[in-house]
Amino acid sequence: MIGILTFSRCYNYGAFLQAYALHRFLLEQGYDNELIDYRSQKSIDNELNALWAEGKGNIGLKIRIGLKILKFRLYHSKFKKTKHYFNREELAQKHYDLAIVGSDQIWCYTKEWGGVDTPYFSDQLSADSIISYAAxxxxxxxxxxxxxxIVRLMxxxxxxGVRDTNSYKFAQQLNPTTPTLVLDPTLIYSFEKEVKPVNRKKYILFYSDGLLPDEKTLITLKKVAKKKGLQIVSIGKHFEWADVNVVCPSPFRWMGYIKNADFVFTCMYHGLLFSIKFNRQFAMFLIPERENKCLDFLKRCGLANRVVKEADQLxxxxxxxxxxxxxxxxxQEQQALSTTFLIQNVADITVVEHAEG
Structure with a gap:
């Protein structure tokens, strides 16, 4: 049995979809696996408190945020997973043939909801072998x-398997094994059966976790939309200036909004990945701390020019x-490399099982 430890018990579209993609990809290859359902109460409370704070003073918005939370909890049931582990010491209760840590920014230990969380660096994981994928x-x-x-556990x-150059250098300096640069799981799984269509047409999709571009760029975005005869649809967050706010789509409907957009404007890593996956026209606005993951991938794709540095570029x-x-x-080249890395490491350690689901 393979155990996957990643960010899955959360209310973030990219985090859910990367976990789902790796889980389903392995099942399709014939490898039984389950999500190791670990998250501390502190981390859960911090995220939920931040979500509820968005609806402060707005009952209608609070209701939609509550609906969003309920939808994610329903979608969490789509995983085969362990019981919920609140404490890292509980993780050692179950032994795996292979533990896969990743993907997502699981090695970010200064800014995540729970701070330094050592299981994502292998602490307390009981397995014959431990690998990372797109960490x-x-x-x-x-x-x-x-x-x-962390130095010891690495x-x-x-x-x-890591997903950006910065993480490659981190792994390289703390482990004698040469890392492999791989794709995020959302780019090796098709989602053809899961993505839900949307009826809305002629819109610019704005996807952000709350971060906004500078005021001049925001004004320019509105001018672009007006000139092109497009509405601005904000997804996942409520912004008063947007024409339409879709606060609580399901993760699969969220993909549909990206796939059907005339243009995507985002600061989010998975907003970028799904725009590219669905061959959408897009642009990004970035702050320096997001360059490690977003700008790195844009450069690898030859699309670094899609970052808006001045409003008029839009x-x-x-x-x-x-x-x-x-x-x-x-x-296509990177998908072949990424799936080869994953299958070789799984096949070397784990007996292939015919898994259903």
Missing amino acids: SMGPDKYDQQHPRS KNFHAL FALVDTKIDYLPVNSFL
Whole structure:
């Protein structure tokens, strides 16, 4: 049996979909697996408190946030998973042939909801072998001073799949095994059966976790939408300036909104990945701490020019169509490399089982 330890018990679209993608990909390859359902109460409370704070003073918005939470909890039931472990010591109760840690920014230990969370670095995991897949440090820097516990635990990984250059250098300096740069699971699983269509047409999709571009860029976005005859649809968050707010779509409907958008404007990593996956026209606005993961991938795809640095660029980016032929060719090569890394490490350790689901 394979155990996957990642961010899954949360209310974030990208986090849910990356966990779902890895889970389903392995099942389709014939490998039985389950999500190791670990998250501390402190981490859960911090995220929920932040969500409820968004609806402060707005009863209607609070109801929609509550509906969003309920939808995610329903979708969490789509995983085969363990009981909920609140404490890291509980993780050692179950032994696996293989434990996969990742993906997502599980190695970000300075800014996540629970702070330093050592199980994501192999602590208390009971397995014949432990590997990472598409693990990331997020905004943390590879050359910062790392806690001694993390330095020690990183040596326990038998193979290291990481999703960005910064995380590659981090893994490289703390483990003798050479890391492999791989794709996020959402780019190796098709979602063809899961993505739900939407009826809305002619819109710019705005996807953010609350971060906004500078005021001039926001004004320009509204001008672009008006000139093109498009509505601005904000997904996942409520913004008063948006024409339409879709606060609580299901994760599969969320994908549909990206797939059907005329243009996507985002600061989010999985907003970027799904825009590319569905060959959408898009642009990004970034703050420095998001460059480790977003700008790194844009450069690898040859799309670094899709980052808006000045407001006036937005008009040009909307009118300049992305040539997806070289991008898709790059993705096909990386999909082959990524799936080979994953299957080889699974096959070397785990007996293939015919899993259902």
